[in-house]
Amino acid sequence: MNAVEQVQQMIKDALQQAIQQAQLVEDASALNIQLSQPKDKANGDYASNVAMQLTKLAQKPPRAIAEAIVANLATEGTDIEKVDIAGPGFLNITVRKDFLADVVEAALAQGEKFGQSTAGAGEKVQVEFVSANPTGDLHLGHARGASVGDSLCNVLAAAGYDVSREYYINDAGNQINNLAYSLEARYKQALGQEAEMPEDGYNGQDIIDIAKKLADEFGTTILDKPEEERFAFFREHGLKLELDKLKTDLANFRVDFDVWYSETSLYNNGKIDVALTKLKENGHVFEEDGATWFRSTTFGDDKDRVLIKKDGSFTYLTPDIAYHEDKINRGFTKLINIWGADHHGYIPRMKAAIEALGYNRDTLEVEVIQMVQLYKDGEKFKMSKRTGNAVTMRELVEEVGLDAVRYFFVKTAGDSHMDFDLDLAVSQSNExxxxxxxxxxxxxxxxxxxxxxxxxxxxxxxxxxxxxxxxxxxxxxxxxxxxxxxxxxxxxxxxxxxxxxxxxxxxxxxxxxxxxxxxxxxxxxxxxxxxxxxxxxxxxxxxxxxxxxxxxxxx
RNA sequence: GUCUCCGUAGCUCAGCUGGAUAGAGCAAUGCCCUUCUAAGGCAUCGGUCGCAGGUUCGAAUCCUGCCGGGGACGCCA
Structure with a gap:
């Protein structure tokens, strides 16, 4: 306990004793006495509203209660200098300032550790954030998520939690196929050939850059290979280069993850089957319309969810369920996911899955980060991965500066919508x-x-x-x-x-x-x-x- | 239509588990550099806390209903 906390505790103890002494309640030790710091220094260093809170219990008006407390308050030999009764019944407490010197000594002695505490009691917490698909550049929303997530991890660690920061790599599923096809088209274009982008392709500049890099290295040889081999080539290289880029960009953003967790690994090591089997055994799975469903409505979701599609492939949810069970199996007692607001609707089904697997649904905590609305030239600036006109995290940092970007994104509460005026951020960066x-x-x-x-x-x-x-x-x-x-x-x-x-x-x-x-x-x-x-x-x-x-x- | 987040000063946002005249930065106005960096300080101006009810000794904060804005409602991820 630091000097400030000690003083606060001392005041609380003294108040509690006085309340007991004054016989205002039967058992004062059951009270949770709160102290606040008045905005106006004229109202003392600390204030307590306990007299007002006790009006019901003690059956007396608040000022009478306050007077009874003060009359019974033992201040002799304590750091309490004086206590005033003010307003409707506030106890305004002024303390001797001597103890504040301890603060300086503590800061000097503790150095980099000053501010840390054991409040978290070493609880094993895992924080998953960013987790953007490796199919394009990180944009504004990811930058906000990265700022908030990384800072939260730092804060948790400083408060005595055992934190692990994790990035879930969506390296399975349709979007990776699209990545491969998009890359193949760009590859051909890089070699001067005619090629059309797939309908759901990724039009980002990063794919063009990666294609050019690969074309310089491998030339036309790849295009002569059979379709299956070509696909594997573009899938593998596309993934690797996209991932390298993500890691570099995040490292440059001063964000380092402890674990990069591959979705594909869940397919390969059988953990998806294990989770599915468990859901089935617990009686939460049914077949309908040729698909396999999770009866998530049992746990408060508004509709049931498909686990295995008609074509036999998994939905996004299925490996994600296995992933979350794996987190729990790794010993984390609290899973904090930081998601963009566009995934908000996904929360009930994920919590349902955790409950269906036999765990407490509150093990999972989702912090929703609201969207960032970019403004440029006084107008809304729409960004889209699809059309490729997104403002990337990298560009933002180049224009505004890393410190300003990190600060800007973490200074507002994550659940509040945010307008980012690009012109202002750039032109008035000094302000x-x-x-x-x-x-x-x-x-x-x-x-x-x-x-x-x-x-x-x-x-x-x-x-x-x-x-x-x-x-x-x-x-x-x-x-x-x-x-x-x-x-x-x-x-x-x-x-x-x-x-x-x-x-x-x-x-x-x-x-x-x-x-x-x-x-x-x-x-x-x-x-x-x-x-x-x-x-x-x-x-x-x-x-x-x-x-x-x-x-x-x-x- | 259902669910969800938001609505506080001209602008961007704080406001801790409800508490005393609602705060900061930017913008506006006026002062302060022979003195440790004026990217600073001091002061002034500026708000029916979206609206209407309710709970409470007390509501920006909790509940309900409206209004306005964002987001989500896929066998996409």
Whole structure:
């Protein structure tokens, strides 16, 4: 438990004791006392609404309850400085600021680990995200999913979960056949031959590039081979090159997966049959119209789903069911899937499948990422993999910059729709909020460099000299960091890290303008402030790392 | 038509399990660089929290119904 949490716990304990003492309820230990941080500093450091919550139980008006609590509150020898009753019955608690010095010491001592906690208790969590088909370039939606997914993983790991990040490769099914046929057509075109693209072909530039590469290497020899061999050639090479490209693009986006899981492997190792058999044995499968169905309506789905089509092939769902059972078999107790909103309707059937296999449906948690609407020249910019005019993730990064893109996508809640004005992002990139945080970091780095030149050294010896209003504001923000991470992990809301970064940077900028750090006439205070801003530097660096944004030493 | 997500300042978005006069950035206006990076700070302007009911001591937050927008409703993936 960090210093801030200790103080909060102490307050909660004291309140609980006072409530018991005042005999407002029979058993105060059963109460879940909550503290909030008032927006207005005039209302103290912490506030509790417990007096209002107890109106029913205690059968008294809230202010009377509040007064009874205060009368019985033991503050002697604690960090509680004073307690006021305000408004309808809020308890406004002001604490001594001494404990905040511990925050600086903790940040300095823990360094890169500052902010981490054991809140997740080592729970084995698997996060599957992006998982785009290897048939084209990653686009805007994938970029948002990658930003949110990667940041969520970082946050979970920092909060003490055992996280594995995974990419499910859809390397089986129709779309791969289309890939092969599309590639063959582009291959012929690359060799100057007439060739028509298949009707459902992939028209992306990436296929053209890959075809050219292959044509340069293999020439016309491939085209003389029998159809089956040609198909296998284009399928295999297309997949490999598409996958290589995906991996490179994601690595350049600062996203690294622990596992790349092949759908085809499920066909080869019999896991699909195992899952199917289990569903059958559990009585959730039936035959109709020449197809094999999963009675998902038993588990709340709005219609039953086909598992094996009339032609004997599997639907997309079938290997996906086997895949999810395999995840559970690998020991994960929580499966978090990050899906685009266009797959929203798929959730009930997947949860149904998990339940039908005998597991708790809540083992699977799906975080839906809403669509990104791109605007260009003041108009909606439609993207389509099919027609090939998509704005790719790569292009976006080239135009806007990686830090800005990652920040932009993670700063809003995933379930909110998002408008991305490309012109604005490009033309006013210097006004992107990400620079605000990075600038704070660079400013600190600059001060620290000059401090060294002037012979100062950060010191925790005189932290009691920190007491100016802006210093306290910064200290409080730094102290919040571990709690912010734990909450963001618990609620799967990595965007809270971005919000926190803005707040911390704002607190620092404000402090910077109000107080001078380097002061040759006051060595003690200078070195205490150096310790303070070093704590901010550490916190900013750790927070930015969580969302995959760089912390520049200079700007 | 059914399901689902969203609707908060001119724009883009926060608002934690309901809590005290609803916040930030951008835009607009006015100040602040002989002082550690002005990609900054301070201040002002700006909102019937889509609408109407309901639950509650208390609702932007929970429930219902409308209105508006996105998405999904395949033996595609």
């Amino acid at each position: 992107n909020p990400v620079y605000y945080a990075q600038y704070a970091y660079a400013r600190i780095a600059s001060i620290l460099r000059q401090a060294t030149e002037q012979g100062f050294e950060a010191s925790t010896a005189n932290l009691d000299l920190l007491g100016a209003e802006k210093e306290i504001d910064v200290l409080k923000k730094v102290g919040d960091f571990p709690t912010v991470i734990a909450e963001a992990a618990k609620h799967r809301t990595p965007h809270r890290i971005a919000t926190y970064i803005q707040e911390l940077a704002a607190a620092f900028h404000s402090f910077y303008n109000a107080e001078k750090v380097l002061d040759a006439t006051n060595k003690e205070r200078t070195e205490a402030r150096l310790a303070l801003i070093t704590a901010v530097r550490i916190t900013l660096a750790n927070a930015l790392r969580l969302i995959g944004v760089a912390a520049p030493e200079k700007m």
